Amino acid sequence: MLAIEPTGAVLGATVTGVDLAQPLGERDFARVLQALGRYGVLRFPDQHLDLAALKRFSERFGDIQGNPIRDPDGTREYPEIDILSNLKEGGQYIGSPDAGQDWHTDMTYREVPGFVNVLYGIRIPHRDGKPLGGTEFSNMHMAYDALSADIKTRLAGMTATHNFAKFWENMRQNHASSRPPMTDEQRRRRPPVVHPIFLTHPITGKTVLYCNPGYAVRINELPPRDSDEMLEYLFAHQLQMQFRYTNVWSENDLLLWDHLGTIHRAIADYRPEEIRLIRRCQVMATKVFDPEFLRPVRELAGAAA
Numbered sequence: 001m002l003a004i005e006p007t008g009a010v011l012g013a014t015v016t017g018v019d020l021a022q023p024l025g026e027r028d029f030a031r032v033l034q035a036l037g038r039y040g041v042l043r044f045p046d047q048h049l050d051l052a053a054l055k056r057f058s059e060r061f062g063d064i065q066g067n068p069i070r071d072p073d074g075t076r077e078y079p080e081i082d083i084l085s086n087l088k089e090g091g092q093y094i095g096s097p098d099a100g101q102d103w104h105t106d107m108t109y110r111e112v113p114g115f116v117n118v119l120y121g122i123r124i125p126h127r128d129g130k131p132l133g134g135t136e137f138s139n140m141h142m143a144y145d146a147l148s149a150d151i152k153t154r155l156a157g158m159t160a161t162h163n164f165a166k167f168w169e170n171m172r173q174n175h176a177s178s179r180p181p182m183t184d185e186q187r188r189r190r191p192p193v194v195h196p197i198f199l200t201h202p203i204t205g206k207t208v209l210y211c212n213p214g215y216a217v218r219i220n221e222l223p224p225r226d227s228d229e230m231l232e233y234l235f236a237h238q239l240q241m242q243f244r245y246t247n248v249w250s251e252n253d254l255l256l257w258d259h260l261g262t263i264h265r266a267i268a269d270y271r272p273e274e275i276r277l278i279r280r281c282q283v284m285a286t287k288v289f290d291p292e293f294l295r296p297v298r299e300l301a302g303a304a305a
């Protein structure tokens with residue numbers, strides 16, 4: 001039977017008693033969604049999934065982000081499943097070797113942003129018996145709650161502009177990334193978008209701070225200087241250690257996290273010869289704001305009340 005055990009830290013729970021290679025029943029899926037809102041990061045240990053099963057599980061949460069860059073010749077059977085890896089074949093990286101190494105929230109640079117990430121650990125680097133390449137999170141329910149009443153009032157109803165180019169250029173300039181500069185065509189395909197700076201989380205019904213250092217460039221309703229100062233304040237605020245939690249990986253872990261209530265980064269503490277290989281589906285928020293999608297979660301909550 002499906003069991004959910006919170007880590008006791010500010011985020012995270014471990015989910016056991018479920019085989020994700022099989023379709024989840026509606027009630028178990030509702031329990032997973034409810035736990036996702038509440039704990040932000042769910043670890044399902046000891047899963048054995050082929051690509052079809054990984055895709056099937058991910059699609060329950062929404063549409064998987066499509067990206068033609070990943071499949072330029074249209075030959076991959078599962079182009080929506082990414083590879084995060086520093087593994088090389090024939091001198092070429094087989095996937096993204098430096099994805100997500102600064103704090104961010106996936107896809108806030110899109111009109112329809114990310115809802116969940118689904119990552120499946122295939123090879124996890126170890127040194128002296130200790131796993132490396134952890135994923136670190138910060139809790140945006142707590143970050144909102146801890147803002148002063150003054151800032152909550154001042155920023156209520158305001159919006160931020162998010163721009164994909166910010167993260168890309170940061171990786172090039174500060175992380176010696178081998179990414180080439182963004183082309184004009186890439187910039188045209190990724191115009192800046194606007195999201196509210198505070199969001200009512202669709203699962204928990206509580207307010208979260210929906211802003212991240214990776215992509216947020218401007219608070220639109222403030223003059224530029226005030227916007228810069230406020231963003232600097234919010235970025236420092238949301239990264240306080242008291243909100244943070246690190247997931248330590250094991251092989252065959254399936255990790256599911258909620259983008260709306262967290263921000264995250266990949267910890268690059270492993271060397272080129274220490275191989276990390278993770279499969280990923282980025283799932284967009286195409287379903288989670290639909291009340292019908294969350295009806296089973298409300299029924300669960302109602303039954304427990």
Ligand SMILES: [Fe+2]
Binds near residue numbers: 106
């Ligand atoms: Fe990410």
